[in-house]
Every structure is written in C-alpha cells, then in structure tokens.
Amino acid sequence: MRYALIAALIAAPTLSMAGPAEDTVAARQGFYKLLGANMGVLAGMAQGKMDYDSAKAQTAADNMVVLTTYNGAHLFAPGTSSEDVKGARALPKIWEDFPGVQAKAADFQAAVKAMQEVAGSGQAEMTAALGPLGGTCKACHSNYRAD
Numbered sequence: 665m666r667y668a669l670i671a672a673l674i675a676a677p678t679l680s681m682a683g684p685a686e687d688t689v690a691a692r693q694g695f696y697k698l699l700g701a702n703m704g705v706l707a708g709m710a711q712g713k714m715d716y717d718s719a720k721a722q723t724a725a726d727n728m729v730v731l732t733t734y735n736g737a738h739l740f741a742p743g744t745s746s747e748d749v750k751g752a753r754a755l756p757k758i759w760e761d762f763p764g765v766q767a768k769a770a771d772f773q774a775a776v777k778a779m780q781e782v783a784g785s786g787q788a789e790m791t792a793a794l795g796p797l798g799g800t801c802k803a804c805h806s807n808y809r810a811d
C-alpha cells in the first residue's frame with residue numbers, strides 16, 4: 665500500500681511533464697544515439713581502441729546507411745527546439761532554415777555512402793573515410809545543435 669502510494673507520488677510529476685513534444689525529443693535523441701553508437705564502433709577501430717574487424721565495420725556502416733533512409737521529418741515537429749523543451753539541443757534555427765539543414769544532411773548521407781563502400785576493405789581505408797564522415801556530423805552540430 666505504502667509503496668504503491670510512493671510510486672504514485674514519484675510517477676505523477678514525471679507524467680505531467682512528459683508530453684508529445686518531450687516524446688519527440690526523446691525519439692530524436694534516440695535516433696542520433698543510434699548514429700553515434702555505430703560511429704563509435706568505427707572510431708574505436710580507427711583509433712585502435714578495438715581490433716579492426718571487417719564484418720563489424722561493414723555492419724556499422726550499413727546500419728548508418730539504413731538510418732539515412734529513415735524519414736525523420738516527424739522528429740522535427742514544431743515546438744520541439746532547445747527553446748521549447750528542456751534538454752533538447754536542436755536549435756530553433758533548424759525550423760527557420762530547413763534548406764540549410766537538408767544540405768548538411770545531404771553531405772552526411774554522401775559521406776555515409778562513401779564509408780559503406782570501404783568500411784569492410786581494411787582499417788586504413790575505413791579510417792580514411794572516417795574523417796570526412798565525422799566532419800559532416802560536426803558541420804551540422806556546429807550550426808544547428810546547442811553546445
């Protein structure tokens with residue numbers, strides 16, 4: 665009984681805070697976390713923190729290509745910027761400059777495709793593609809993501 669009450673008291677503020685905007689931000693951040701997790705595999709191998717494994721590198725690159733085919737328009741619903749939702753880092757500028765964001769996304773997609781071509785070919789080939797790919801992440805983040 666007492667535990668149920670405590671649980672209800674703890675849950676109540678959380679429930680009142682969570683809403684569609686918060687859910688959208690969580691989904692958006694989850695999407696980028698997936699990108700980051702696959703990027704982490706490639707970066708770890710490039711830096712020698714883990715042994716280069718051709719199959720694992722190829723899988724990470726393939727996963728990222730799959731993510732580029734995801735239509736993420738709903739992840740950028742209005743009212744979900746860093747000024748609207750606590751913890752969100754997507755700058756309001758995104759909603760004022762969709763063509764600019766799309767250009768960054770296109771650069772990123774091209775770099776992911778280039779990575780897919782070489783990820784399984786060897787550590788040196790993969791590492792050579794990693795710099796340009798990472799650069800496309802950074803180019804979007806430095807323009808459209810809060811620090």
Ligand code: HEC
Nearest residue numbers: 693696697699700703752753754768769772801804808809
């Ligand atoms: C077209 C723009 C764009 C590109 C390209 C992009 N990102 Fe992001 N990324 C964002 C935005 C915007 C956010 C902030 C989302 C939020 O918090 O609202 C973000 C957030 C993140 C986060 C934090 C997620 C979290 O836990 O909150 C990670 C990790 C990340 N990106 C990794 C990457 C990696 C790795 C790449 C490249 C392989 C990449 N991103 C490419 C726009 C981009």
